[in-house]
Amino acid sequence: MIAMTVVTGILIVISFLFDREKTIAGIKKGWMQFMKILPTLLSVIIIISVVLHFISNEVLMDYLGAKAGWGAYLSAAILGSISILPGFIAYPLSGILVHSGVSLSVIAVFITTLKMVGILTIPIEKKYFGLKTAIIRNTLSFFGAIIVGGIMAFIYYLI
Amino acid sequence: MKQYLMKYKFDYAIITAFTIFVAGSFYFHFNPGVQIFKDNFRMFLKEMIFVLPVMFIIIGLFDVWISKEKVQKHIGENSGIKGILLVMLLAFLQSGPLYAAFPVAFLLKEKGCSSVNIFIYLSAFTMAKIPMLTFEIGFLGLNFSLLRLVLSVPVFILIGFVMGKYFDKNKCEIKNI
Numbered sequence: 001m002i003a004m005t006v007v008t009g010i011l012i013v014i015s016f017l018f019d020r021e022k023t024i025a026g027i028k029k030g031w032m033q034f035m036k037i038l039p040t041l042l043s044v045i046i047i048i049s050v051v052l053h054f055i056s057n058e059v060l061m062d063y064l065g066a067k068a069g070w071g072a073y074l075s076a077a078i079l080g081s082i083s084i085l086p087g088f089i090a091y092p093l094s095g096i097l098v099h100s101g102v103s104l105s106v107i108a109v110f111i112t113t114l115k116m117v118g119i120l121t122i123p124i125e126k127k128y129f130g131l132k133t134a135i136i137r138n139t140l141s142f143f144g145a146i147i148v149g150g151i152m153a154f155i156y157y158l159i
Numbered sequence: 160m161k162q163y164l165m166k167y168k169f170d171y172a173i174i175t176a177f178t179i180f181v182a183g184s185f186y187f188h189f190n191p192g193v194q195i196f197k198d199n200f201r202m203f204l205k206e207m208i209f210v211l212p213v214m215f216i217i218i219g220l221f222d223v224w225i226s227k228e229k230v231q232k233h234i235g236e237n238s239g240i241k242g243i244l245l246v247m248l249l250a251f252l253q254s255g256p257l258y259a260a261f262p263v264a265f266l267l268k269e270k271g272c273s274s275v276n277i278f279i280y281l282s283a284f285t286m287a288k289i290p291m292l293t294f295e296i297g298f299l300g301l302n303f304s305l306l307r308l309v310l311s312v313p314v315f316i317l318i319g320f321v322m323g324k325y326f327d328k329n330k331c332e333i334k335n336i
Contacts, residue, residue, distance in 0.1 A: 004253070008213045015220055022223045030219025033262055033335070034212055039170035041207060041258065046177045049199035053191060086206050086256060087291035095298035104303060111295075112307065115285045116315075121258050128261040128333050137322055141282065144314040151310055152303075 080113030109149030275323030282315030
C-alpha cells in the first residue's frame with residue numbers, strides 16, 4: 001500500500017512536469033468519482049461493521065472446526081461469500097484458525113470465496129454493472145471458488 | 160441538490176442512524192456500540208481512506224494520459240493472450256478491496272477494453288494482488304498460495320470469457336455513477 005502511494009506520488013510529479021493542466025484535470029476527475037461513491041461505501045462499511053461484531057472467533061471455530069465435519073466446508077463457503085475482510089485481517093485470522101485446528105482445506109474454501117464473492121458489496125457493484133450482471137458474476141465466482149477450494153481440499157486430503 | 164439526496168437516500172439514512180447510534184453508545188457507555196465503531200468501522204474506514212483516493216487519482220491520471228487507441232490496441236477485442244496477460248498484470252499490481260476495481264473497469268471499458276478482459280481483470284483483482292500475496296504466504300505458507308494461484312488462474316479466465324460473452328450478447332454497459 002505504501003508502495004502504491006509512493007508510486008502515485010511520483011506519477012503525479014512526472015505528470016505535472018509534462019502538463020500542468022492535464023494533471024489537475026485528471027486528479028479532479030478522479031476525486032469527483034471518489035466523492036460520488038463515498039456515501040454508498042460508507043453505508044456498506046457500516047453494515048459490515050455491525051454484522052462482523054456478531055461473529056466472534058469462537059463462533060467461527062464452532063462452524064469451521066473439526067467438530068463441524070463436512071458442514072465446515074459449507075460454513076466456510078457461506079461465511080467467505082458474505083464477509084468482505086481486507087487481506088490484512090483475513091490472513092492473520094486464517095492463520096489463527098489453522099493453529100486452533102481448522103484444516104487448511106476448509107481455509108482454502110474460505111479464502112477463495114472470501115476473495116471472489118462479495119454479497120455485501122453487490123449494492124456497489126450494481127451501480128456500475130447493473131443488478132443482473134452483478135448477481136451472475138457473483139454466482140459464477142461462487143462456483144469458481146468452490147471448484148478451486150474443493151480441488152485444494154482434495155489435494156490436502158491426499159497428502 | 161434534491162436529486163442528489165434522493166439518489167443516496169438509503170445511504171444517508173444508514174449513515175445518519177449509525178452516527179446517532181455511535182454517538183449515543185459513547186455517551187451512555189454502551190459497549191457493543193463503542194466496539195463496533197472502534198474495532199470494525201475504524202479499520203474499514205482506514206482501509207478506504209488510504210487506498211481509495213490513491214486509486215481514484217491513478218484512474219484520473221490514466222484517463223487524461225492514455226488514449227483510447229492505445230487501450231484498444233493492447234487490451235481491446237482481438238488482443239488475444241497478450242491482452243489477457245496485460246489485464247492480469249494490471250490487476251496483480253494494484254491493491255485494495257474489490258469495489259476499488261469497479262471504477263477502473265468502467266474506465267477501461269470506456270477506453271475500448273474488451274468485455275472479456277474487463278471480467279478477467281475483475282477476477283484477477285480479487286484473486287491475486289501481489290501486496291496481499293505476501294500476507295498470504297506469511298500466514299498460510301508458500302505452498303498454499305501457489306496451489307491457490309495455479310488453480311485459480313484457469314478458473315477466472317473461464318469466468319471472464321463467460322461473463323464477457325454474456326455482457327456483449329445482452330448489450331450491457333458499465334455505468335459511471
